[in-house]
Amino acid sequence: MGEQKSIVLVTVDCLRADHVGFMGYQYPTTPFLDSLAAESFVFPAAIVAGAPTYYSFPAIMASRYALALGRDVLGLAPDEPTLASVLKQAGYATASFGAANPYISAQFGYDQGFDTFKDFIAGELVPLATEKVDGTGNDWASRLNRRLQKARPAWGTFGRVYDELYFQYCQRVTPVANSLEGLRRFPAADVIVDQACQWLDSVPSPFFLWLHLMDPHSPYYPTEKALALMGHDPVTPFRARYLNSYWNRSDLGPRRLARYREQVTALYDAGIRWVDEQMARLIETLRKSNRWDNCIFVFTADHGEEFLDHGGRYHPPSQLREELIRVPLLLRVPGARKEVVRSPFSLLHLAPTLLDAAQLQIPASFQGRSCWPQVRQRASYDSIAISECVAGCTNPLRQETRLGPRILSVRESRYKLVLHFDPPSEHLYDLEGGPGEQAPLDPAAQKPARRRLLEIAREHLRQSLLSRNKRTRLRARLRDLRLEWARSVPPSSAI
Numbered sequence: 001m002g003e004q005k006s007i008v009l010v011t012v013d014c015l016r017a018d019h020v021g022f023m024g025y026q027y028p029t030t031p032f033l034d035s036l037a038a039e040s041f042v043f044p045a046a047i048v049a050g051a052p053t054y055y056s057f058p059a060i061m062a063s064r065y066a067l068a069l070g071r072d073v074l075g076l077a078p079d080e081p082t083l084a085s086v087l088k089q090a091g092y093a094t095a096s097f098g099a100a101n102p103y104i105s106a107q108f109g110y111d112q113g114f115d116t117f118k119d120f121i122a123g124e125l126v127p128l129a130t131e132k133v134d135g136t137g138n139d140w141a142s143r144l145n146r147r148l149q150k151a152r153p154a155w156g157t158f159g160r161v162y163d164e165l166y167f168q169y170c171q172r173v174t175p176v177a178n179s180l181e182g183l184r185r186f187p188a189a190d191v192i193v194d195q196a197c198q199w200l201d202s203v204p205s206p207f208f209l210w211l212h213l214m215d216p217h218s219p220y221y222p223t224e225k226a227l228a229l230m231g232h233d234p235v236t237p238f239r240a241r242y243l244n245s246y247w248n249r250s251d252l253g254p255r256r257l258a259r260y261r262e263q264v265t266a267l268y269d270a271g272i273r274w275v276d277e278q279m280a281r282l283i284e285t286l287r288k289s290n291r292w293d294n295c296i297f298v299f300t301a302d303h304g305e306e307f308l309d310h311g312g313r314y315h316p317p318s319q320l321r322e323e324l325i326r327v328p329l330l331l332r333v334p335g336a337r338k339e340v341v342r343s344p345f346s347l348l349h350l351a352p353t354l355l356d357a358a359q360l361q362i363p364a365s366f367q368g369r370s371c372w373p374q375v376r377q378r379a380s381y382d383s384i385a386i387s388e389c390v391a392g393c394t395n396p397l398r399q400e401t402r403l404g405p406r407i408l409s410v411r412e413s414r415y416k417l418v419l420h421f422d423p424p425s426e427h428l429y430d431l432e433g434g435p436g437e438q439a440p441l442d443p444a445a446q447k448p449a450r451r452r453l454l455e456i457a458r459e460h461l462r463q464s465l466l467s468r469n470k471r472t473r474l475r476a477r478l479r480d481l482r483l484e485w486a487r488s489v490p491p492s493s494a495i
């Protein structure tokens with residue numbers, strides 16, 4: 001038995017699986033984690049239970065599908081058992097340090113079970129829309145542009161020329177910060193790891209530490225040091241903002257955006273490299289205090305990121321492609337045999353698997369189950385991964401956007417079925433052969449696989465309704481209503 005094992009969980013926003021070294025990436029984004037992978041379980045097909053952040057984290061923290069309590073419920077329900085609350089009850093010291101992602105803030109229940117919860121969010125929550133340098137201000141050029149845009153559809157080719165000129169004009173006249181740091185929207189990984197190390201100094205074992213890092217999240221403004229570590233020349237703040245603004249243009253199609261794809265990806269990659277650097281520092285701190293040898297370490301992501309793989313950018317809930325739902329997953333458990341596990345692994349099973357590895361009881365409310373016995377024995381486990389989201393919900397802080405139609409993907413090792421409900425469509429992809437995800441299989445092809453995955457999708461939807469915990473749902477809705485009410489009443493009148 002020995003001493004109870006501590007757990008460190010690191011989640012990185014927007015980190016797609018194929019951009020880390022231990023998953024075969026060609027650039028040196030993760031040299032430290034690659035060395036750690038040699039003594040860890042690495043899951044080549046770890047699949048999130050939903051994307052983006054708000055459809056993924058209920059599964060990571062509470063082993064529950066995000067839509068299981070209803071599409072209108074966001075985040076964790078009050079008193080819902082979570083990885084943190086179970087560990088706290090078992091006597092763990094618990095802390096979370098997150099780089100200001102509003103969707104996993106205390107307002108949505110993510111502080112549950114944490115003695116210390118710091119999310120670097122000050123004031124009111126604002127959605128994570130990507131910045132625009134597009135003259136939405138009130139200067140004369142912006143006003144003129146708004147007027148011209150109304151007539152814009154009739155202009156044809158000249159319209160495109162105008163868009164280009166106006167974009168270039170805005171870039172030149174809008175003042176820019178004098179360093180990349182001045183442009184950054186979120187605290188970088190070193191800030192979060194500093195806080196974590198300080199906290200680690202102050203608590204006894206066992207402990208549970210959750211870090212959520214935003215370095216690869218758009219807008220892509222890495223640290224200068226990370227760019228140098230990746231072997232890139234320095235990028236001026238003007239250039240970095242130019243690339244981000246260009247990448248964010250809504251008037252361009254994939255072909256013209258592709259012009260800067262590599263440069264934008266290089267900025268994203270440098271964000272990953274900074275995370276890797278800080279992981280080395282965090283683990284060095286644990287080693288120095290003799291805690292590493294008894295520490296379970298998990299490194300994963302809440303979803304990936306699109307770089308025009310299928311024409312898209314960022315991580316909207318619209319397609320559930322592999323670049324969005326497949327994430328790195330590295331699990332280091334001291335004393336366990338290290339073998340690569342090949343089957344798909346849904347992050348729904350992560351929390352119960354961790355609790356099992358730490359020899360703790362799994363709450364009955366968890367929808368996932370422990371795969372620890374199979375992972376440890378290198379045996380195969382039932383390998384279906386379901387991911388879901390609400391189409392087009394890019395700002396979940398607005399209630400009405402949460403109620404769109406669901407998108408569902410059912411993925412096994414080889415085949416993946418993606419279901420849209422409005423308008424209804426059903427596409428089966430062969431991930432190992434032919435055009436992969438570039439084109440669905442002919443409706444007449446692979447009928448047994450199609451039938452099998454459809455049946456799983458149907459059962460998932462049925463269970464989603466049948467097993468819905470009405471009391472948990474009600475508590476979550478009441479919490480949301482209180483939040484909405486608080487937002488609509490100015491503080492001065494709330495006496």
Ligand SMILES: [Zn+2]
Pocket residue numbers: 013014052053054302303
């Ligand atoms: Zn996210």
